[in-house]
Amino acid sequence: MLENSNKIAIIGGPGTGKSTLAKNLGKQLNLPVYHIDGIHHLENWKKRDPKERDKIILEKVNEPKWIIDGTYKSTLEVRVQKADLIIFLNYSTIAKVKGILSRYIKTRGREREEIPGCKEKMDLEFIKFTINWNKTKGKFVKEIIDRNKEKNIMVFKNRTQLNKWYEKEFSEKMEI
Numbered sequence: 001m002l003e004n005s006n007k008i009a010i011i012g013g014p015g016t017g018k019s020t021l022a023k024n025l026g027k028q029l030n031l032p033v034y035h036i037d038g039i040h041h042l043e044n045w046k047k048r049d050p051k052e053r054d055k056i057i058l059e060k061v062n063e064p065k066w067i068i069d070g071t072y073k074s075t076l077e078v079r080v081q082k083a084d085l086i087i088f089l090n091y092s093t094i095a096k097v098k099g100i101l102s103r104y105i106k107t108r109g110r111e112r113e114e115i116p117g118c119k120e121k122m123d124l125e126f127i128k129f130t131i132n133w134n135k136t137k138g139k140f141v142k143e144i145i146d147r148n149k150e151k152n153i154m155v156f157k158n159r160t161q162l163n164k165w166y167e168k169e170f171s172e173k174m175e176i
Contacts, residue, residue, distance in 0.1 A: 002029060002169060005085040005152070007061075010069040011076070011141055012089030013133035014126070015099025017159065019114045021087070021166075022069035028170055029067075034060045035114035036070025043117030050074065073140055080144050086153045088145060090138070095158060096130050 008025060010018045019035055026033035039056050042048055048056075057075045060066055061082050068079055080086055091099070100122070107120040145153055156162040166172075 002085070005029070006031065006065045007083045008067045008085045008087065009079045009083040010067065010087045010089070011071045011080075012091065013071070013096045013138065014130045015096040015101075015103060016089035016091050017099065017162070018069040018071075018089060021089070021162070022067045023114075024166070026067050031065050031067050032063070033067045033069070036068060036072050036075075037112075038115045040070075040072065041115050041118050045118050045121070071137055071141060073137065076141070077144055080148050080151065084152060086145065086148070086151055088141065088153065088155045089162065090141075090155050090157055091159075092157075093131055093134055096133060097127070100126070100130055 002025075008022075008029075008031065010022050010025075012018050019037070022033045022035065025031070034057075036053075036057060039060075040048055040053050053072075054074050057068070057072070058078060060068060061075070061079055104120055104122045108122075109119055111117065111119050145155075154165075156165065
C-alpha cells in the first residue's frame with residue numbers, strides 16, 4: 001500500500017498525532033513533509049492570510065512527492081483528490097482531548113517543530129474547537145472521503161490501531 005504512495009494526505013482532528021505520523025512516514029519513505037499548521041501560523045501564532053495560505057498549500061499539492069498533514073477545509077478536497085493515499089485519524093472526542101492535553105504537558109512553553117516560532121499553548125477556545133471537531137470538521141471530512149471512495153483510504157479509529165499498522169509496515173514502534 002505504501003510502496004506506490006508518493007502523495008500522502010494525513011487528516012484528523014487536533015491531538016490525533018498527524019504531525020508525528022507525517023514526520024515518521026516522511027523519514028521512512030523519504031518524502032517531503034508539509035504541516036498545514038506550519039503554513040497557516042506565522043511566528044507567535046499570528047495567522048497567515050487564508051488566500052496566501054491556500055496558495056502555498058496548493059503549490060505543495062502540485063509537487064510530485066509529499067506528505068501533507070492537516071484538515072483545513074478550504075484545500076481538503078484538492079489534497080484528497082491528488083493524494084495516492086489518504087490516512088484519516090478518526091478518533092473519538094475523548095482521545096483527541098487526551099492527545100492535546102498530553103502534548104501540552106510534554107511540550108508546554110517550547111517551540112513546536114512543525115510550527116516554527118510558535119510555543120505550545122492551551123486555551124479554552126482550542127479546547128472547545130477540539131471538543132466540537134467531530135460535529136463540525138469531522139462531518140465535512142467524512143463527506144469528502146465518501147465522495148472519493150475509489151481512492152486508497154485508510155481509517156484508524158485509535159492510536160493502538162495506528163501503531164499496530166505502523167509497526168507491521170516498518171517493524172518498529174511509533175508512539176503517538
